Amino acid sequence: MKMISDLLITALFTVFIQNLVLSSGLGMSEAIRVSTRPGTFGRFALMISGFSVVTSVICSLINTVSGFASLPFAGKAAVYAGVLAGVYIIAALIMKIVFRASDKLLGTFGIAALNTLVFAVPFINESAAYSFADAIGSGIGAGIAFVLAAALISKGSEALERNESIPEAFRGTPSMLIYVGLLSLAFAGFADSTLFA
Amino acid sequence: MNKNPSFKDILKKGALIYNPVLVQLVGLCPVVAASTTFVQAAALSVAMCIELFVACFAASAFLRNIPRWMRVPVYFLIGIMFVCPVLYYFETYSLINISLGMKIYIPLTAINSVVAVHCEQFAVKNSVRLALYDAAASGIGVSVIFLITGAVREILGNATFAGFAVNIPVTLRGMTLPFGCLILLGFLAAGLKAFTAKYFPVREEKEEAAEATAAEEVPETNPVPTAEEFASSDLDEFLKTLGIEIPAEEDGKK
Numbered sequence A: 001m002k003m004i005s006d007l008l009i010t011a012l013f014t015v016f017i018q019n020l021v022l023s024s025g026l027g028m029s030e031a032i033r034v035s036t037r038p039g040t041f042g043r044f045a046l047m048i049s050g051f052s053v054v055t056s057v058i059c060s061l062i063n064t065v066s067g068f069a070s071l072p073f074a075g076k077a078a079v080y081a082g083v084l085a086g087v088y089i090i091a092a093l094i095m096k097i098v099f100r101a102s103d104k105l106l107g108t109f110g111i112a113a114l115n116t117l118v119f120a121v122p123f124i125n126e127s128a129a130y131s132f133a134d135a136i137g138s139g140i141g142a143g144i145a146f147v148l149a150a151a152l153i154s155k156g157s158e159a160l161e162r163n164e165s166i167p168e169a170f171r172g173t174p175s176m177l178i179y180v181g182l183l184s185l186a187f188a189g190f191a192d193s194t195l196f197a
Numbered sequence B: 001m002n003k004n005p006s007f008k009d010i011l012k013k014g015a016l017i018y019n020p021v022l023v024q025l026v027g028l029c030p031v032v033a034a035s036t037t038f039v040q041a042a043a044l045s046v047a048m049c050i051e052l053f054v055a056c057f058a059a060s061a062f063l064r065n066i067p068r069w070m071r072v073p074v075y076f077l078i079g080i081m082f083v084c085p086v087l088y089y090f091e092t093y094s095l096i097n098i099s100l101g102m103k104i105y106i107p108l109t110a111i112n113s114v115v116a117v118h119c120e121q122f123a124v125k126n127s128v129r130l131a132l133y134d135a136a137a138s139g140i141g142v143s144v145i146f147l148i149t150g151a152v153r154e155i156l157g158n159a160t161f162a163g164f165a166v167n168i169p170v171t172l173r174g175m176t177l178p179f180g181c182l183i184l185l186g187f188l189a190a191g192l193k194a195f196t197a198k199y200f201p202v203r204e205e206k207e208e209a210a211e212a213t214a215a216e217e218v219p220e221t222n223p224v225p226t227a228e229e230f231a232s233s234d235l236d237e238f239l240k241t242l243g244i245e246i247p248a249e250e251d252g253k254k
Helices: A001-016 A021-026 A030-035 A038-063 A074-095 A103-113 A116-127 A132-162 A174-189 B007-017 B028-034 B037-063 B067-092 B098-112 B113-121 B127-156 B177-198 B201-205 B207-213 B225-230 B235-241 B249-254
Strands: none
Touching: A001 A038, A001 A132, A021 A030, A021 A174, A021 B177, A030 A038, A030 A103, A030 A174, A030 B028, A038 A074, A038 A103, A038 A116, A038 A132, A038 B225, A074 A103, A074 A116, A074 B098, A103 B067, A116 A132, A116 B098, A132 A174, A132 B235, B007 B177, B007 B207, B028 B037, B028 B098, B028 B127, B028 B177, B037 B067, B037 B113, B037 B127, B037 B225, B037 B249, B067 B098, B067 B113, B098 B113, B113 B127, B127 B177, B177 B201, B225 B235
């Protein structure tokens, strides 16, 4: 029971209190890209959560290996990168061989797996000394946080497009950046700090 | 059509007119989260440039015949192979005071969308020389943004520049947080937009298309972009080199 509550609390924290996309910029470029396609939000949430959970669980297990903690940070980063790349390649091979996935779907797979958000989750788990359940919750929360950010950006960009009173120089990308900045400000208010102390 | 674009052509378009951060909106993560001081921004610029050069060279020279879905993790691993030693060097020899957050964001540059976009949509389809030109142009474009945001955020947020005290009447602590950087980037993007509209009017004519499509997902099947398209194209052609297509409904609005 405690494990489930830890998992849920960490997931909720990752989504609402310290939204990884809006409060720390992780996966922000991908969130802005995906925000133009609301129909893909569910798919991305599942894929990012799946990759984050599998990667963070494997990395959490590796963290328990004796001697790993004494590695320099660069060594840990290389191990985590190898895990993420391995998880992506195995998943893509399964999709390709077993499910005959199209190259287009595999491309979406790549965007969901190989981005700063998914790669950062093992680092966050390690720096926050998350338990196994926390690591799973953090992975699930990463996917939901991504979709929440993409949905907020999507709605805001629709309103910005309709607004005729925005000065010409600020139309489009500049106003989008400022809008995302204001969203980030809101989440900074919740978090009350930067991600890594 | 210019079949042999010069470095100047590629630099002008890759670094200025279609700046990766301000126009293409790629590579936002390290800029927003980690360029809080000028020194950190400089360290990230070094890491990003090394990563871009190595990955673009490898993509152009060795990875053409590998399926795309396999190439992307290869860029990532190649980047990690070169970025981790840089991080280790910074860490071991204490070249700069690296915070934990900074340590995390240096390896994150290896998985950055700037690298994937430039390798996949340009380097892998052009010669090594042009791939390196493009890597240099985009590296300069990203580095300039890193350094500007790093300097402004450090001065306004901490009242220092490269660690030295700066006498300003008030500090804005929010500038060191991601939202401060995003708002700053918005103003920089507006400035760049006004500048390019004045001096490169071809962009102004297609501005709506650029903004409508800059955030589009990169499709898998693209017309093969060539160096001459990149060097002499108008915006539509350039967007095609990035794998971006203009949605039909956006055309309808116009």
